[in-house]
Amino acid sequence: MINPDFSKNTIDTLAKRAAYKCSNPDCRVLTIGPNSNPEKSTKIGEAAHIYGARIGSKRYIHKMTDLARAEITNSIWLCRNCHKLIDTDEHKYSANILFAWREKHEGYIASSLGNSTDLILYEEQNSTLIDFNNYSPIIKRIIIDKPDGWEFRLTAELMRFLNDPLFRKLKDLKKGLYLKPLENIDADQAFNWIQERLVELTKISTPAVGLLDSLTKSWGRPGETGDLKEIHHVTKLIKEYLEHVIAFEERILFVNVPKEYEKAVHLLQNLIGSQAEKLSIIPLELDAIVSIIQNPQKENNIPPIIKKEIIFEIPDSWQKEFNNEITKLRRNSNFTNTKSSTGCLVALIMIIAFIIYIF
Structure with a gap:
């Protein structure tokens, strides 16, 4: 059976793409900082599952495969507080809301922290997604993230x-x-x-x-x-x-x-x-x-x-x-x-x- 948890590579990639900032647009706290040990850093960010990883977890979908649950398409980078928040009220913080958070956050990163090329690439990506605006969010994420296969x-x-x-x-x-x-x-x-x-x-x-x-x-x-x-x-x-x-x-x-x-x-x-x-x-x-x-x-x-x-x-x-x-x-x-x-x-x-x- 495939482990539905994110791999280290997926977590690292997700954190970097979020610029180590919480993807909640009402938070955006920096999730990494200095540590008293000069060789270490303090990280308060976590890779959260959009659709739950296991039975009983929030937003769990029975028909979804463990492989899909563990993909970067099913992830969002959040601070610990916001991760706890979304798992407290799954009705308020639905999968669609979390997909929208991630999309909005990536736009914010491209426009505020990226260079001109990053912004051009982001706008080109958005033009590609126009035909999929009325489709399920997971479809758009697959197009953006392009996981293996x-x-x-x-x-x-x-x-x-x-x-x-x-x-x-x-x-x-x-x-x-x-x-x-x-x-x-x-x-x-x-x-x-x-x-x-x-x-x-x-x-x-x-x-x-x-x-x-x-x-x-x-x-x-x-x-x-x-x-x-x-x-x-x-x-x-x-x-x-x-x-x-x-x-x-x-x-x-x-x-x-x-x-x-x-x-x-x-x-x-x-x-x-x-x-x-x-x-x-x-x-x-x-x-x-x-x-x-x-x-x-x-x-x-x-x-x-x-x-x-x-x-x-x-x-x-x-x-x-x-x-x-x-x-x-x-x-x-x-x-x-x-x-x-x-x-x-x-x-x-x-x-x-x-x-x-x-x-």
Whole structure:
């Protein structure tokens, strides 16, 4: 198990970046000074966890990994009094407040203690963060601090922030926890309506492979840094993809068709939604990748290549059952000119999306 406490290097880096001043904007006391021993100094500053390090500590988040708890992204430099203060009232001193303190303090240090270059770099950093102003503070800190494996940490947090509500909606939809107005389909339109949904379903399935390939490329080749804008762009595309999947699933669920078509429609329900839900595992996989990066166990100095697979697949039994239903509907209908739907199913049998992490 990884120790959630900060390393000495993280503490030293944090203190220096805070210029050894308390990051509480209402305090800013100097946290280091002379000691009676000429070879020592007196330090009253401490590296405080923003999200708690252990169960029972203030602002603790159960789903957070110990690795993330121990990162500099989760830290703030405070004097002992302010450290005690924030752990006395976690509701007043929320994580968002502490992230804001640190951001404000870094601006203060750059403008009051830094040189002109420091100020220019700080302003350039702020311009980069404009696109993330409405995102969770931890995302901004990852971009600023760039810990080892930041590309994967950023992707994981972006996907959680952007997509967790959508995965929750997919689950709510599957459980029948909300309603929408029904779309009424007449008997003479029902067969064609089902075929149109099949064509749409095939088109929805296709982008998954390309999206994950683009995400992998956005992290950069071995030895190269990732592309921040591309990571952000692809994660937003994944969000839009999931929104389209939900819209499709809602249309399949909230429809009123003649009784003889109900089974075919039922077979289409949650077909692509259940596959898209598999994308929710990506942040957890990336957390594991970061753990390996920050705690490497390389042999012969050869960097490992870690390969993960997400498989979109439809059981053979489903295809057989659906084709039988379509055949029965075609035989019992008056639509002799309807096109066969078999071709629409071929692309749905198995779609394999490869995610390859290289470092």
